[in-house]
Each structure stands twice: as structure tokens, then as C-alpha cells.
Amino acid sequence: MHVLVCEDDELIASGIVAGLGAQGFTVERVATAAAARAMLKAATFDIMVLDLGLPDEDGLKLLQQQRSQGLEIPVLILTARDSVTNRVDGLQAGADDYLLKPFDLRELAARLQTLLRRVAGRRVNLIEHGRLAYDPSSRETFLGGEPVDLSRREQALLQALLHNKGRVLSSEQLKDSVYGFNDELESNALNVHIHHLRRKLGNGIVETVRGLGYRLGTADGGAADDGENAS
Numbered sequence: 142m143h144v145l146v147c148e149d150d151e152l153i154a155s156g157i158v159a160g161l162g163a164q165g166f167t168v169e170r171v172a173t174a175a176a177a178r179a180m181l182k183a184a185t186f187d188i189m190v191l192d193l194g195l196p197d198e199d200g201l202k203l204l205q206q207q208r209s210q211g212l213e214i215p216v217l218i219l220t221a222r223d224s225v226t227n228r229v230d231g232l233q234a235g236a237d238d239y240l241l242k243p244f245d246l247r248e249l250a251a252r253l254q255t256l257l258r259r260v261a262g263r264r265v266n267l268i269e270h271g272r273l274a275y276d277p278s279s280r281e282t283f284l285g286g287e288p289v290d291l292s293r294r295e296q297a298l299l300q301a302l303l304h305n306k307g308r309v310l311s312s313e314q315l316k317d318s319v320y321g322f323n324d325e326l327e328s329n330a331l332n333v334h335i336h337h338l339r340r341k342l343g344n345g346i347v348e349t350v351r352g353l354g355y356r357l358g359t360a361d362g363g364a365a366d367d368g369e370n371a372s
Contacts, residue, residue, distance in 0.1 A: 142187040142257060142300055143318045146170045147177040148219065149196050153242070157190065160246035165280050165296055167321055174198035181207065185317040186214055187304065188253055193220040201234045208235035215256040219244065254278055261304050268303050273342060273360035275299060284360060289341050294319055294334050302347065302357040311354040
């Protein structure tokens, strides 16, 4: 899942980026409200972690402005402002959760997974799709009850598809979910990961919609060929 972290404290930000990255999130970090606006326009994100004490603008103002312009992704406020009034203001401004500093990275990751689960309409963390089962917390994948070893990129690709059942995602949207802005990306990288996912989970797991992009298909465990399904 693609996370935008807006945090100006270098030490805190580096810890968040490293900690969430280790748990399978693709993370972009910015330090100002202006940079956050630019990043939200440039890429697709699944969730946002927002500090309130930004150097160029209060985070609440940024959140209110983005919500008024149609920002729909979950937003978790991460701040040292600990009064009840602060929390109420944050939630009323459009935040979906509110976490105080200092915090535990495990709790932050768990809260983000909970928000993503809520958006997807699930009550439990385990995502089941036919014979496929995937746990975002442990990053374990099972097909017909048997474990399947997926790389970090393959997991990110699978999560993006599972969180968007029925939706067609463009190549750019999938790249945003799988790769960071600073990753060096070869032109066929996404196709390579799609091929590997099909080989491991069945050729039908990723459906190609010609001229539009890709969507989640069925997991059957069959061997993939070098071609692609089309709709």
C-alpha cells in the first residue's frame, strides 16, 4: 500500500519510513504542506500520515483544504497535541484516526492496516478471495491452504489489486502502489511482477483490460503463460 507521510522531524520521519517499509508499505515522505499538496497531485496514495506542526502551514488547514477538494483517502494525524480539544478538532477536520507522539511503530502500522481494512469493508485483517488468502499484517499468502512465497513487490501488487476488487487500475496507479518515487524503474518492471504473480497464483489472478489497465481476477493456482488475459 502506498503511504504519504507528511512529517518535518527528520528523526521521526526516517523511523516511520524504515519501519513501515519493513512491513511492506511503499512510503513517500514530505516535510511541508506545500510538498504534500504537490505529492497528492502527482501520485495515487492509499493512506496519509499527517503531522500538524508543519513549518509552512498548520496540518489541520492542509487537511481541511484537501478534504474540501475531494481527498477521500484515510488520514491519520500523528502529533504531540494531546488535548481532547485537539483530537476533536482533528477528527472534525476530516482525520480518520489520531495518534499521539511518542508512539510505537507497531501501533502505527496496526492503525494504518485497520483504516485500510475499514475502507475495504472488512472486519478482519485476513483478505480472502476464492482459494487465495492474504494477511497484510504478517504478509503471508496462502493458495488452497498452502503457503506461497511472494517478493515484497509482488505482495504490494497483490494488495493493490485485493483492495480494489472490481476496479480497473491503470499501470500508473499500480506503479504508485508498488514503487517509491526514488526507485529506479525499468520499463517492463510492472509486467515482470504481473507475470510472476500469475505464475504463482494462477494466470487469471491479474486480468488485463485493454487500453485501460488491470483488475483482480481469480486465483486458481494454474501455470501462467507468456501472454496476458484480455477483456
